[in-house]
Structure formats: structure tokens, C-alpha cells
Amino acid sequence: MAEPVFERLALVGAGLIGSSIARIARARGDIARVVVVNARTEKTLGRIAELGIADVCEIDPVRAVEGADCVVLCAPVGAYASLAAAIGPHLAPGAIITDVGSTKQSVIRDVGPHVPQGVHFVPGHPMAGTEFSGPDAGFSELFEGRWCLLTPPVGTDAAAVQRIKAFWERCGATVSIMDPEHHDRVVAIVSHLPHLIAFTICGTADDLADETRKEVLQFAASGFRDFTRIAASDPVMWRDVFLNNREALLEMLARFTEDAQAMARAVRWGDASYIEDKVMRGRKIRQALIDINQA
Amino acid sequence: MAEPVFERLALVGAGLIGSSIARIARARGDIARVVVVNARTEKTLGRIAELGIADVCEIDPVRAVEGADCVVLCAPVGAYASLAAAIGPHLAPGAIITDVGSTKQSVIRDVGPHVPQGVHFVPGHPMAGTEFSGPDAGFSELFEGRWCLLTPPVGTDAAAVQRIKAFWERCGATVSIMDPEHHDRVVAIVSHLPHLIAFTICGTADDLADETRKEVLQFAASGFRDFTRIAASDPVMWRDVFLNNREALLEMLARFTEDAQAMARAVRWGDASYIEDKVMRGRKIRQALIDINQA
Ligand SMILES: NC(=O)c1ccc[n+]([C@@H]2O[C@H](COP(=O)([O-])OP(=O)(O)OC[C@H]3O[C@@H](n4cnc5c(N)ncnc54)[C@H](OP(=O)(O)O)[C@@H]3O)[C@@H](O)[C@H]2O)c1
Ligand SMILES: NC(=O)c1ccc[n+]([C@@H]2O[C@H](COP(=O)([O-])OP(=O)(O)OC[C@H]3O[C@@H](n4cnc5c(N)ncnc54)[C@H](OP(=O)(O)O)[C@@H]3O)[C@@H](O)[C@H]2O)c1
Numbered sequence: 006m007a008e009p010v011f012e013r014l015a016l017v018g019a020g021l022i023g024s025s026i027a028r029i030a031r032a033r034g035d036i037a038r039v040v041v042v043n044a045r046t047e048k049t050l051g052r053i054a055e056l057g058i059a060d061v062c063e064i065d066p067v068r069a070v071e072g073a074d075c076v077v078l079c080a081p082v083g084a085y086a087s088l089a090a091a092i093g094p095h096l097a098p099g100a101i102i103t104d105v106g107s108t109k110q111s112v113i114r115d116v117g118p119h120v121p122q123g124v125h126f127v128p129g130h131p132m133a134g135t136e137f138s139g140p141d142a143g144f145s146e147l148f149e150g151r152w153c154l155l156t157p158p159v160g161t162d163a164a165a166v167q168r169i170k171a172f173w174e175r176c177g178a179t180v181s182i183m184d185p186e187h188h189d190r191v192v193a194i195v196s197h198l199p200h201l202i203a204f205t206i207c208g209t210a211d212d213l214a215d216e217t218r219k220e221v222l223q224f225a226a227s228g229f230r231d232f233t234r235i236a237a238s239d240p241v242m243w244r245d246v247f248l249n250n251r252e253a254l255l256e257m258l259a260r261f262t263e264d265a266q267a268m269a270r271a272v273r274w275g276d277a278s279y280i281e282d283k284v285m286r287g288r289k290i291r292q293a294l295i296d297i298n299q300a
Numbered sequence: 301m302a303e304p305v306f307e308r309l310a311l312v313g314a315g316l317i318g319s320s321i322a323r324i325a326r327a328r329g330d331i332a333r334v335v336v337v338n339a340r341t342e343k344t345l346g347r348i349a350e351l352g353i354a355d356v357c358e359i360d361p362v363r364a365v366e367g368a369d370c371v372v373l374c375a376p377v378g379a380y381a382s383l384a385a386a387i388g389p390h391l392a393p394g395a396i397i398t399d400v401g402s403t404k405q406s407v408i409r410d411v412g413p414h415v416p417q418g419v420h421f422v423p424g425h426p427m428a429g430t431e432f433s434g435p436d437a438g439f440s441e442l443f444e445g446r447w448c449l450l451t452p453p454v455g456t457d458a459a460a461v462q463r464i465k466a467f468w469e470r471c472g473a474t475v476s477i478m479d480p481e482h483h484d485r486v487v488a489i490v491s492h493l494p495h496l497i498a499f500t501i502c503g504t505a506d507d508l509a510d511e512t513r514k515e516v517l518q519f520a521a522s523g524f525r526d527f528t529r530i531a532a533s534d535p536v537m538w539r540d541v542f543l544n545n546r547e548a549l550l551e552m553l554a555r556f557t558e559d560a561q562a563m564a565r566a567v568r569w570g571d572a573s574y575i576e577d578k579v580m581r582g583r584k585i586r587q588a589l590i591d592i593n594q595a
Contacts, residue, residue, distance in 0.1 A: 132519055136586075152518075152519055154519070187512070190508070190512075191515075191516055191519055192519070194501075194504065194505045194508055194516060194524075195505060195516065195517070195519050195520050195523065195524040196523045196524060197523075198501065199501065199523035199524050199526075199527055200523050201560070201563055201567075202497055202501070202560065203523070203582065204563070204578050204579050204581075204582040205556060205559045205560045205563055205578070206489075206493065206494065206497070206556055206559075207581065207582040207585045207586075208559055208578055208581050208582070209489065209552070209555050209556045209559045210489045210490060210585070211581065211585055212555070212559075213485070213489055213552075213555070217482070217485075220486075221486055221489060221490065222490070222585060222588060222589060223447075223592060224427055224447055224449070224486055224487070224490050225490050225589055228490065228491045228492075228494030228495050228498070228530055229489075229490040229491060229494050230589070231494075231526040231527075231529070231530060232494055232526075233582070233585055233586040233589055234526070234586065235523055235526060235582075236579075236582025236583065236585065236586055237582065237583050237586035237587070238579065238582075238583070239579075240575075240576045240579035240580045240583065241576065243575070243579050244572055244575045244576045244579065247567050247575055248567065248570055248572060248575070251567055251568065254567060255564055255567060255568060257504070257508075258560065258564050260504050260507070260508070261500060261501055261504045262557060262560070262561075264500045264501075264503055264504045264507075265496070265497065265500045265553065265557070266557075268496055268499070268500055269550055269553050272496075272542050272543065272546055272549060272550060273546065273550060275543055277539055277543060280535075280538070280539045280542055280543070281535045281536065281539045283499050283500070283503055284499050284531075284533065284534075284535035284538050284539065285535045286499075286502065286503050286506065287498065287499040287502040287503070287528070287531025287532065287533075288531065288532050288533070288535065290502045290505070290506055290517060290528055290531065291431075291502075291528040291529065291531055291532035292532075293517060294517060294520055294525070294528055297518060
């Protein structure tokens with residue numbers, strides 16, 4: 006077996022993402038010699054212990070990170086500022102702090118100031134997830150074949166970035182380095198806006214059902230079913246994502262709205278070829294995704 | 301085996317839906333003694349013959365419907381008016397004409413006037429589909445456990461409605477009778493608007509990729525992947541659906557846009573509890589669908 010990437014890995018947060026990392030580290034053995042798991046509640050931590058996917062379970066985040074050469078923040082991004090303020094002073098010299106948060110400019114803003122001299126900060130975002138949350142939702146194939154985007158600030162230690170890259174590759178992901186601002190725009194359109202739309206349309210449909218006092222959701226055809234699946238996601242995580250990627254999300258929603266209005270205009274005025282073109286384009290994009298194995 | 305519902309069933313159109321019906325009728329034997337299949341092109345009809353799922357393949361729709369006691373229109377709804385004009389005069393006295401079109405007020409408008417005295421017209425819509433089209437996309441489980449909505453105009457012969465109900469039940473569907481206007485509003489929100497949104501957001505993302513000359517679609521996270529799947533659907537079918545359910549679709553898009561703007565405002569002003577409430581609601585709706593087996 007290859008040398009473990011880390012001696013002591015501390016996961017701060019143990020839901021879908023954190024517990025998936027713990028499962029992988031446990032199963033592989035070449036990620037860290039010791040895996041420390043922290044969660045906010047005894048309930049989650051107890052479940053991690055029952056699952057047997059941590060070497061050490063520690064409810065105090067400060068104690069959890071002590072002596073770790075790698076700390077991964079796996080909580081909702083809205084919790085990062087206070088978590089970083091608490092653990093920052095206790096990070097070991099030479100350690101790496103990284104994260105899995107879905108937004109990156111906000112994470113750099115919230116965590117950056119609490120990272121002491123001599124500790125390396127490598128923000129990251131595995132582009133993998135499901136609509137489920139909590140320690141039982143995790144599974145060791147979660148990152149298999151998925152992208153993990155790293156957004157190290159200019160001047161970040163190259164060796165630290167390499168170790169985080171090796172870590173994610175052992176988790177099954179393909180790593181790409183990206184500028185944080187570009188990251189936030191890309192995820193705003195491919196992930197955050199689709200979620201906002203899904204949450205919204207479920208509400209629109211439910212209001213209609215209330216209004217007509219008739220079944221609506223009952224007839225969820227294939228189109229709608231997929232939207233409700235997306236909409237089943239965790240409220241706290243998504244609240245935090247929306248609030249922490251505000252500018253990019255609002256920009257993408259504005260672009261989408263313009264495009265939807267153009268489609269509405271084509272429908273109203275019977276512009277058949279405009280509609281056909283747009284649908285055809287969706288088809289091409291789908292085909293392109295299939296070709297690059299992202300479908 | 302039960303008596304077949306029909307003596308001679310004619311399917312006008314043999315893509316995803318038409319060929320699925322043909323497959324079921326072939327496999328079961330209690331739907332019709334003879335299954336006649338018509339398609340627009342020799343190519344599709346030849347494929348139906350190769351698949352061996354029709355007793356008679358007939359390229360001329362007029363000849364296809366001659367002597368049939370049930371005719372099912374399975375073409376895109378934009379083709380219904382001219383198809384009905386052509387076959388109307390050749391429908392057998394006492395026959396039933398029905399359809400599978402995704403819109404119902406337009407179908408009544410386009411087909412109704414061509415239905416001769418003594419022929420029964422029972423508009424229908426199986427709420428089942430995939431993003432694939434053509435004769436090879438069909439499969440005999442397509443309607444299993446799905447709804448089929450019938451929207452017979454007031455005064456339609458009750459026995460004819462009963463036979464169409466029996467037909468769909470043997471196809472595996474659960475039948476519900478609905479007012480055509482209500483039908484069009486329900487499908488506008490649960491199916492047509494989600495498709496319009498999916499087509500649109502794929503274009504918005506692709507424009508962004510063009511603009512930044514950078515990868516965007518490559519990072520399709522789970523949210524976006526589902527949208528591209530929906531967006532892979534047939535351009536002609538969806539063009540026809542949008543143009544033939546214009547009023548309801550535009551109304552639902554307007555409602556959705558208002559709701560999305562309210563969400564945007566909450567994001568802009570940091571209204572965390574509003575966002576959380578909306579996401580929580582999505583979750584509840586998903587749970588409700590799971591409870592009624594529509595998820
Ligand atoms: N889900 C996805 O699809 C996805 C994909 C990529 C990235 N991400 C990112 O991954 C991170 C975790 O998401 P997840 O899906 O794994 O969430 P999750 O399943 O809800 O788990 C969140 C974890 O964080 C802990 N936590 C919650 N609030 C906390 C706080 N205020 N202080 C300290 N710990 C707290 C929770 O502890 P308790 O259980 O004890 O409350 C739980 O262990 C988020 O930043 C998210 O943006 C998610
Ligand atoms: N797909 C869904 O998800 C879904 C769900 C419920 C209801 N529907 C409704 O079902 C109907 C058929 O949809 P589908 O998905 O089965 O479509 P499809 O796979 O594209 O098949 C359409 C069929 O109609 C024939 N056709 C096309 N244009 C025609 C024309 N102008 N005149 C005569 N025949 C023509 C085609 O013949 P050729 O192949 O020879 O061109 C083909 O056999 C539509 O009205 C649609 O609204 C669809």
C-alpha cells in the first residue's frame with residue numbers, strides 16, 4: 006500500500022460529505038493513519054462511532070483539530086467563520102486546512118483571516134452530492150469519477166496543493182484548479198440556480214394545488230419528478246449556499262430569466278423555429294455531456 | 301384470457317408512445333384482435349415491421365383507420381388537425397377515436413370538428429414518457445403505475461369512455477377523468493414548464509461557456525445533469541406542446557417567475573428564514589410524492 010497522504014486527518018462535520026470521506030479513508034488506509042471525526046451533535050457523532058468509520062470521535066472541534074496535519078471543514082458554509090475562528094489558533098504548524106463547501110469566495114473571505122502563519126489553506130469543492138444529508142447518507146463511491154475543484158489563493162504553498170490533490174484522487178475524484186470567482190459563477194449556473202429553480206417550482210405547483218383545491222402534484226410527470234428530487238435537499242446547507250454565493254446566483258438567475266422571457270415571447274407569438282432551435286440545443290448539450298461522461 | 305377490448309386497433313404514429321402501445325397489445329392479446337400501425341415515414345414503419353409488434357403496417361393513415369373500432373392518434377399534437385381532417389371521413393360508424401397528446405384543449409379544438417356523427421371522441425393523455433423518441437424508444441412497461449387522464453367533452457358516450465378506460469388499465473395505467481382546461485393547467489405546471497425551464501437553462505449555461513471561453517457544462521453537478529436529461533427531449537413534440545398549451549404555459553411561467561423573483565429578493569437581502577422555508581417546502585412536497593408513489 007502507498008504511504009498515507011496524511012498522518013492525522015480531522016473532519017469537522019460528518020454529514021453526507023464528511024462521512025463519505027471517513028468511509029473512504031477507513032476502507033482504503035492510504036489516506037490517513039488516523040481519522041478524527043467531529044460533528045456538532047452527540048447524535049451524529051454517536052452514529053459515526055456506531056458505523057465504525059472513525060478512529061477518534063471528538064465533539065469539541067478544537068480538540069478534534071489538535072495535532073492534525075490536515076483539517077477538512079465539512080459543515081454548511083454559513084458555519085465556517087465561527088468554526089475557523091475557534092479552531093484557527095489550534096491548528097498545528099505546517100498543517101493544511103481545506104474544505105468541501107459549495108461556495109469558494111465566501112470561504113476564502115470567512116476562513117482566510119483565521120488561518121495562522123505557517124498553516125496552508127487550500128479551499129476545495131467536490132462536485133458530488135445527493136439530495137440526502139446526515140451521516141447515514143454518505144457512501145464511499147460518492148466522489149468516484151467526479152470533479153473536485155480547488156481554488157487556492159495566489160501564493161499558496163504548491164506542496165500543500167499537491168497533497169490535497171492526492172487526497173481527492175484517492176477519494177476517486179479528478180482534480181481541477183480554478184480561480185475562486187470563476188468557480189462561483191460556474192457552480193451558480195450548473196448547481197445553485199438549478200436548485201433555486203427546483204425549490205421555487207415546487208412551491209409554485211403547491212400554491213396552485215391550494216388555490217384550485219385539486220390534485221396537482223399527484224400527476225407529477227417525468228419532468229416534475231426530477232425537480233422534486235432536487236428540491237428534497239437540506240434547507241440549512243442550501244440557505245447557506247445561496248446567501249454565500251449571492252452575486253453570482255443573482256446574475257445567473259437574471260440571465261436565465263431573460264432567456265425564459267425570450268422563450269415565453271416565442272410561445273406567445275408562435276415562433277415555432279425559435280422554440281425548436283432552443284430544444285435542439287438542449288439535446289446537443291446533453292449529447293456533449295454524455296460524450297464527456299458527465300451525463 | 302379476457303375478451304379483447306377492441307376488434308381492430310389503429311395506431312396513427314409509432315414513436316415512443318405509439319410503439320409502446322403496440323408492444324403491450326402484442327404481448328397481452330386482450331387489447332385488440334388486430335393491431336394496425338401507421339407512421340409518417342417508411343423508415344419508422346419498416347422498423348415496426350422488423351420489431352414484429354404490428355399485425356398490419358400501413359403507411360396511408362386513411363387505409364390504416366378503415367374498419368378500426370378504435371383509432372389512437374400518437375403523433376405530435378401539431379399534426380392532429382390535418383390527420384383528423386384526412387381520416388375523419390373514413391372512421392367506421394360506432395368507432396372510438398382517442399389520442400395520447402400532451403395538450404387537451406387544443407386537441408378538442410383540432411380534432412373535434414372532424415369527428416363524424418356516430419363516432420365517439422375520447423381525448424386522453426398518458427402521463428408517462430422519457431426523453432427518448434422513435435419506435436425503438438418504446439417499451440411495454442412505460443405506462444405501468446402511471447396516470448392516464450381522459451378529458452371527454454360533455455355528452456360523450458359513457459360506454460366509449462369505459463372502453464378507453466379499460467384499454468389504459470390493461471396498459472398498466474390508472475385512469476382519471478378531468479376537465480380539459482384543468483388538465484392543461486396541471487400539465488403546464490408539472491410537465492410543460494419544467495421542460496421549458498430545462499431547455500432554457502441549458503442554453504443559458506452554454507452561452508456563459510461561450511462568453512468566458514471556458515468549461516462550464518463539464519462541471520455539471522447533480523442539479524444540472526437532471527436538467528440536461530429533460531432537455532434531451534424531442535424538439536418537434538415539445539414545440540407542438542408549447543404552441544398548443546400557450547395560455548396555461550405562459551400563466552405558469554409568470555407565476556413561477558414571480559416566485560423566483562421573491563426568492564431572488566430574499567437572497568439579495570439575506571432573508572435566511574424565507575429561503576429555509578422555501579427549501580423545507582420542497583422537501584415536504586417530495587415526501588408527499590414519495591408517500592403517494594409518484595416519486
Ligand atoms: N450535499 C451536497 O450535495 C454537497 C456537495 C458538495 C459540497 N457540499 C458542501 O459540503 C458541506 C457539507 O454538506 P453535507 O451535504 O455533508 O451536509 P450535512 O449532511 O447536512 O452535514 C453537515 C455536517 O455539519 C455539521 N454542522 C452543521 N452545522 C454546524 C455548525 N453550525 N457548526 C459545526 N458543525 C455543523 C453537522 O453536524 P450535526 O449532524 O451534528 O448537526 C453535520 O455533521 C457544505 O458546506 C456543502 O456546501 C455539499
Ligand atoms: N414523449 C413523451 O414524454 C410523451 C408523454 C405523453 C404524451 N406524449 C404525446 O404523445 C405523442 C407522441 O409522442 P412520442 O413521444 O411518441 O413522439 P415520437 O417518438 O417522436 O413519435 C411520433 C410519431 O408520430 C409520427 N409523426 C410525426 N409527425 C407526423 C405528422 N406530421 N403526421 C403524421 N405522423 C407524424 C412519427 O412518424 P415518423 O417516425 O415516421 O416520422 C412517429 O411515428 C405526442 O402528441 C406527445 O405530445 C408524449
